[in-house]
Amino acid sequence: MDTEALKKYSALHPKPAGLTLQYGTAGFRTKAEQLDHIMFRMGLLAVLRSKAVASTIGIVVTASHNPEEDNGVKLVDPLGEMLHPSWEEYATQLANAEEQELQKVITEICQKAAVNQHKDASVFIGRDTRPSSKKLSQSVIDGISVLGGQYHDYGLVTTPQLHYMVCCQNTQGQYGKATLEGYYEKLSKAFTELIKQSPSSGESQRHLKIDCANGIGALKLSEMQPYFPKEVQIHLYNDGTKEKLNHLCGADFVKVHQKPPRGLDMKPNERCCSFDGDADRIVYYYKDATGHFHLIDGDKIATLISIFLKELLAKVGQTLKMAVVQTAYANGSSTRYLEETLKVPVHCVKTGVKHLHHKAQEFDVGVYFEANGHGTVLFSKAAETKIRQLAKEEKDDEKRKAAKVLENMIDLINQTVGDAVSDMLVIEAILALKGLTVQQWDALYTDLPNRLLKVQVADRRVIDTTDAERRAVTPAGLQEKIDALVKKYKLSRAFVRPSGTEDVVRIYAEADTQENADALAHEVSLAVYHLAGGKGAPPQP
Secondary structure, X not given: OOHHHHHHHHHHOOOOOOOOOOOEOOEEEEEHHHOHHHHHHHHHHHHHHHHHHOOEEEEEEOOOOOOOOEEEEEEEOOOOOEOOHHHHHHHHHHHHOOHHHXXXXXXXXXXXXOXXXXXXXXXXXXXXXXXXXXXXXXXXXHHHHHOOOEEEEEEEOOHHHHHHHHHHHXXXXXXXXXXXXXXXXHHHHHHHHHHHOOOOOOOOOEEEEEEOOOOHHHHHHHHHHHHOOOOEEEEEEOOOOOOOOOOOOOHHHHHHHOOOOOOOOOOOOOOEEEEOOOOOOEEEEEEOOOOOEEEEOHHHHHHHHHHHHHHHHHHHOOOOOEEEEEEOOOOHHHHHXXXXXXXXXXXXXXXXXXXXXXXXXXXXXXXEEOOOOOEEEEEOHHHHHHHHHHXXXXXXXXXXXXXXXXXXXXXXXXXXXXXXXXXXHHHHHHHHHHOOOHHHHHOOOOOOOEEEEEEEEOOHHHOEEEOOOOEEEEOOOHHHHHHHHHOOOOOOEEEEEEOOXXXXXXXXXXXXXXXXXXXHHHHHHHHHHHHOOEOXXXXXX
8 A cells, every 4th residue: 555645645635624424324425515535535445345355346426315515425335235334334434534544544444354455446436416526526536546446437327327337347247238328228128028018019108207306317317218119208307407406306305295396297197206316216196187196105116016026926836935125114004905915925124225125135036115215126046047047948828928027027127226217117117017007006005194203302322223113112111102192093103213314313103094193293202302302392283
């Protein structure tokens, strides 16, 4: 390691005094002007990680659905998955080290993680459309170069596209070609094959309005448009030419405010969807004839995909195990529908994509979505091999056809991470193949009315949870209080959990009516305020 070069370059990316940041589920995220040193140091860390695992590592410069002034960075592990938890620790240590300790911290990480300094390092970089992203990704490059790493800068890409590239590279092209063209070709080919099978193929054009959150999704969808079959007509809104990223639009805005984004004119019963700022989340919605807004969130997307895959697996006649993974935020109606009507096992895990992804890997087919619209489907190696073999060799026509559809689904789904572009094509293909309208999809089950609240507390660590965050262990008496409140309402449940990033406690409640869900949420928030050290004035109804 060239100590002098490290000193010199580090001084060009100084750490602001007194700033400490934590590497969380979303990597580092804060105001863009506070991130220069973080980017440089994550360039360093990516080189170390690459040497440790002898594979290409990815770095994405993005703050997803945060306001345009923010930015962030996350690392991508060899198979396109999120950074290993033990390395999240190293990321935090390196980010917060004072200038003069940098060398020492790097040496410590190398010892702890058995990094072979003599190995080559290779890093893929991508960024979103924020004004600060180009300069910040240059700081990442400085970090990579100073430790002698090789890099490939993909420039402007969606977050899932970079995850995809990293996976392609490290599977020696087995997963696909590590280029944007490779991504567009693989997805569009699978999608075109699926659409061909649909009952109304060729005659009716399928229109879809897409709110691109004024972000990267618009750029990449317009690049991809020439690859789409002519039956599919997509219309892009909030494409970033006029307005600010994520401002009053995007998947997060639509989900939280339960209303359509600005800049998208909806006619009754038109299918619409929204991406978030870096295109790794998607939600659908429509307005009915009376002008009432209907949101179709991650739970209902997971349900549609599960229905479709379950039918195909039954036709193929294999004993492949399928399950759905949710968090405590999943609407109770979706859980009930999946378990009781569809008879698909549902597993609940802690909030955070890495927990969902990890659990979904335990099944032949694991479907996971967060209610916010981030999710995908994972196929085990054995399941994939079996399906591809049946698609080629199965003598029975029906079975072979079903296997072929499954094979195209495997190719259309981005198994590395939730991907709005891929998920959108999966949904569009299923709706076409099943001949479903957006209203029929919505009518599968009715969401229980719910309410999300948050209470500011002096210290979020006073709340500790168990059972996938569904029950509070501390402070004493809180869970008993919640249990008593829940008993007052029909079809109700409620849970509280500390935020991962700030001193607030998040509260979720659902019940048979909106009025009851609101009342329950408020009563639980008062209990949290009184028992968990609430700050400021007590919550008002």
